[in-house]
Amino acid sequence: MRQHTHVLFVSVLLGICGGSLDFKVVDLTHDHSNTTIYWPGSPEYNFTILSRGKTAGGIWLEMNYFGTAEHAGTHLDSPAHFYKDRNRTHNVPLENLIGPGVIINVKNKAAMNADYQVSIDDLKQWESMYNKIPENAIVIMNSGWHEHYPNASLVFNTDSLTDPSTFHFPGWHEDTIEWLISERSVNVVGVDTPSTDFGQTQNFAVHISLGKANISGAENVANLDAIPESGSMIFVAVTKIYDGSGGPARIFATIPLRVTSFGWTYGPSFVLFLSALCVLIPVIAHLRQRAR
């Protein structure tokens, strides 16, 4: 009879866990290819097929060579990019490349003004909806610009791709970055445009402030409409380039699926607790049975 009780209890727990252990993963990365957006002056992307076919032994083999600028497509700006003696790519701590996603939606403002710079008020508006920006956040501007990618003329919003003084795209305001650094704790500041500074910057004040504070940037982030403005966890998996000033990154978000098969809702720690129970209870029941 007691054994039946255990089986029933475990079945109920498995039923609860069964519908709920998942989280959704969303890719926030543009393909790295010969259409990748580069800052003007960078060498061209080089993708060379070394082998794509059957070897003499009849085995299928694919191998390629690729050469790319660090600051290309979806990528990380290491703090050293615009500030001396700050972290280069290989020594940015991995824990500084993970954090709660804070997505600042300025699509309407950017549609009206391509030179828009994210303001402190935009952050306060986010906080009025979702509470204080969480510790170690990854804060990314969603200006809607990722939809232009990879059309370089639209992304840089110019007829003269070799002349940065003609660029018009949105970015962060330097005052907003200073506020984020002094009033909140952030791991990465990102944009869906080619630069954390807006296109018309003369002094790259945002890059310099972030570098000075040893905070990384993320540029050309894709697909931001596919994640909630609050509640995701973002990962900036940059290639670990020794002494790099940045590097291509696979940026992605996880979104916990909190709804169980019964429609209950709860957070990830409760899922872990239930999972542990699912494992432990049959073991304890088994040990008790053997002890008898």
Ligand SMILES: [Zn+2]
């Ligand atoms: Zn960059």
